Amino acid sequence: MRILSRGSGDRRDDVASWPVVSLCCLGLIAAIAVGSGRAEGQVAIEVDVAPAEAAAADTTAPAAPEDPTPAVPAAEEAALTPEAAARQQIEQMAAQYEPMLTRVLQDDLELLRTLHGDLSVEARRAIVAAGEEAVKKGALAFSEAMNTPHVVPAPPQGVAGGFFGAVGRAFGVPIPEEPARRADGATKAEARKKLIDPCRLVSDAVAASLVEQVGEEQGADFRDQLSRREKRSRAATVRRLVGILDDELFLSAKQREAIEAAIGEKWNEGLAMALDQQMEINGRKIYPGLPYERVLPHLTPAQQSKLGDGKQSREIFGSNRQGRLQSKFFRRANLAQQAERDPWWFE
Numbered sequence: 533m534r535i536l537s538r539g540s541g542d543r544r545d546d547v548a549s550w551p552v553v554s555l556c557c558l559g560l561i562a563a564i565a566v567g568s569g570r571a572e573g574q575v576a577i578e579v580d581v582a583p584a585e586a587a588a589a590d591t592t593a594p595a596a597p598e599d600p601t602p603a604v605p606a607a608e609e610a611a612l613t614p615e616a617a618a619r620q621q622i623e624q625m626a627a628q629y630e631p632m633l634t635r636v637l638q639d640d641l642e643l644l645r646t647l648h649g650d651l652s653v654e655a656r657r658a659i660v661a662a663g664e665e666a667v668k669k670g671a672l673a674f675s676e677a678m679n680t681p682h683v684v685p686a687p688p689q690g691v692a693g694g695f696f697g698a699v700g701r702a703f704g705v706p707i708p709e710e711p712a713r714r715a716d717g718a719t720k721a722e723a724r725k726k727l728i729d730p731c732r733l734v735s736d737a738v739a740a741s742l743v744e745q746v747g748e749e750q751g752a753d754f755r756d757q758l759s760r761r762e763k764r765s766r767a768a769t770v771r772r773l774v775g776i777l778d779d780e781l782f783l784s785a786k787q788r789e790a791i792e793a794a795i796g797e798k799w800n801e802g803l804a805m806a807l808d809q810q811m812e813i814n815g816r817k818i819y820p821g822l823p824y825e826r827v828l829p830h831l832t833p834a835q836q837s838k839l840g841d842g843k844q845s846r847e848i849f850g851s852n853r854q855g856r857l858q859s860k861f862f863r864r865a866n867l868a869q870q871a872e873r874d875p876w877w878f879e
Contacts, residue, residue: 618679626668626675629730632865633671636731637663639868640738641877643757648742648750653879655745659738660877666737670730674861677727677854727857731864765867769803770796773819776807777827780817781835794826804859805852818845821856 641663645651651659735758743751774792777783783791795803802821811818816838824842831839 622672622675622679625679626672629671629674630667632861633667633674633730633734634664635865635868637667637734637738638874640735640758641874643761644738644742644754645874645876647753647757648746651746655742656877656879658745659741662737662741663734666734670728670733673728673733674730674857677857727853729857730861765864766799766803767796769807769863773803773806773822776810777839781831781838783835787830790830791827794830795823798823798826801856801860802852804863805855808859808862809855813844816840816844820845820852821859 641660644659739751739755739758742754770792773795774783774788777791778788800821800823805821806819809820811820818840819842822842822845824839824845828836828839828841
């Protein structure tokens with residue numbers, strides 16, 4: 533009201549002072565805002581820090597709860613070592629091989645019964661006990677051969693001299709030479725002796741127990757029948773392999789007969805690998821264990837070109853005795869009779 537009652541000059545003075553008043557008001561508002569912001573920040577800091585300070589100041593705070601997980605005994609800690617874990621895996625695989633090897637035992641017992649069906653109860657029980665013990669030993673030995681690289685020998689060429697070594701050197705990848713001794717200190721020749729044929733171990737145990745219980749003559753008769761059975765099995769393997777080659781190369785009857793005779797003349801346990809572990813590289817089949825030098829002379833040039841000279845097979849597999857042992861074991865177990873347990877042996 534006073535502004536309206538004053539003269540024009542007074543009104544101009546009041547109007548000129550309004551910006552000053554406005555600036556003062558804005559400054560006051562800003563100060564209040566800043567102050568409130570600081571207060572909020574202090575509260576936030578106090579909220580964050582207060583629990584830690586309270587915990588540090590409170591010496592009567594309860595102790596942290598104990599870990600409910602029980603302490604691992606020293607024996608269990610030792611079982612977690614790589615060596616113990618590897619051994620555990622070997623034993624687990626051996627348990628899986630035992631049923632397969634048991635079929636081999638049953639097959640041998642059935643053959644023995646056809647030859648000597650007049651065995652006494654005591655002799656039968658002793659022979660079965662020897663065979664079952666050999667099954668456990670054979671399954672464990674086979675599992676060790678399949679799962680222990682430092683015991684199973686590598687091919688004589690080794691990785692450095694084989695196919696993968698050649699590929700690695702072609703691309704500039706350094707390939708370490710194979711050591712003269714394995715990790716267990718054995719040479720390659722010594723390590724090869726550790727490869728035990730589990731099927732032969734079982735048959736030898738049954739034959740030895742038969743000799744002990746009955747006599748040498750009966751044992752020799754049983755061994756002769758085992759040898760005859762093995763010859764028939766080898767002949768069937770050769771015939772199957774020639775049939776596979778015939779499917780690929782379209783052999784004539786004369787070629788089939790000549791190749792079958794050439795392969796069968798010198799038996800090679802790797803022939804089972806040629807049946808079970810075939811592979812294909814760049815459109816060409818590779819037959820590990822196949823004696824190419826006995827097959828190629830009976831082929832035409834076109835057939836030889838299609839089959840190849842076997843160099844890749846030798847570079848990749850070498851003299852892979854581990855693979856041969858594996859193929860022989862599964863071949864023998866698959867050929868064994870899958871009959872039920874004969875109660876005659878357990879009377």
